[in-house]
Amino acid sequence: MSDTIPPSDTPDPGRMPERRKTNPPGLCPPPEPLWPHFLTGQEDAPVRVLLIDDDEFMRRVIAQELLSDMRIQLEGQGSSVRDGRRLLATHEFDVLMVDLRLGDGSGFDLIREARKLHRYCEIIVISALEDDAHVMHAFELGATGYLLKHAWLQSFAEAVLQVVNGGAAITPKLTRRLLTRMNLHGSGERPATEAPLREATLTAREREVLRFVARGCVSKEISMRLGISGQTVNAHIKNIYKKLHVHSRAQAVSLATHTGQL
Structure with a gap:
């Protein structure tokens, strides 16, 4: 008879048990997201972002989401037009994310300056203002995105990656409104507030x-x-x-x- 003692199934008390991910029966784990090599925003060359918002809580939420994505680099952030002008003059960046209502002025001014100093940058407005006048004026000045604060079904990080790769980033609620306008035009009607x-x-x-x-x-x-x-x-x-x-x-x-x- 052999004196060999079979290995015990009892875990070593000095060793932490291995944590295993489990999935419900019949479900496969979700695939790892792929990021094609031809898209801007590789980990060795992340998208550089400036963030200007005087809402400290909102700015912290957005910054945390951007910092958690390796494809994005938060170059600087501020809370005023003054901060924004300083950052625009001293930083290289690819995307400016800016609120429209700042304590010392309007985000529209920063959009104009960004377009002058960095002609090919992308601009995403982050605002609580959702009326057509503000939305359309932002696009007329060169914004490529418009996100509503506290809106569901939107990602600030994905918005950044969308605009630098040739897309537009618009809160679904505003997109729905644009589609409504398209339907009105298709039926021959015109919104009452539309200018020539x-x-x-x-x-x-x-x-x-x-x-x-x-x-x-x-x-x-x-x-x-x-x-x-x-x-x-x-x-x-x-x-x-x-x-x-x-x-x-x-x-x-x-x-x-x-x-x-x-």
């Missing part, structure tokens, strides 16, 4: 490209869906900018929506 807008005729292909842009698709995705090259997609987008006299995808979507071409 510049008319420009887009080709069928340009409208098709712009519809994908409105859904948040980047050029690579649009080219794959339409079976054309990325260069052709970008050429269409440049033509759209020229015809509509705009400088960003968000502006193009907004104006085309108001003129009934989407």
Whole structure:
């Protein structure tokens, strides 16, 4: 008979038990999210963000979400127009996230300055103001996103990644309102508050490209869906900018929506 003692199933009291993830019967664990190499925001070159909001709690919530994503780097944050001007002048950045109502002025002023100092930056408005006048003015000044504070179904980190990759970031509630405007134009009606807008005729292909842009698709995705090259997609987008006299995808979507071409 062997004197060998079989290993015990009793855990060693000096050793911490291994923690295992369990899933309900019949369910597989969710796949790890993939981030394609061709999209901006790799961990070795994160998207640089400036955050300006005088609501300390809200600023802390947004900052925490941005800092938790390795694809994003929070370069600086402030609570006033004065802070914003200092950060714009002293930091390199890719995205400015700004509230419209600041204690010492308007976020619109910072949007204008950001466009002058950093022509190709992206701008996301974070505001409690959701009336059409503020939303449309932000887009007219060059904003590429508009998020409502305390809104459900939105991610500040995903919004940053959307705009730097050619998309637009708009709170779903505001997107629904834009869709309503599109339906009104399609039926021949016009909102009572709508002002006269510049008319420009887009080709069928340009409208098709712009519809994908409105859904948040980047050029690579649009080219794959339409079976054309990325260069052709970008050429269409440049033509759209020229015809509509705009400088960003968000502006193009907004104006085309108001003129009934989407």
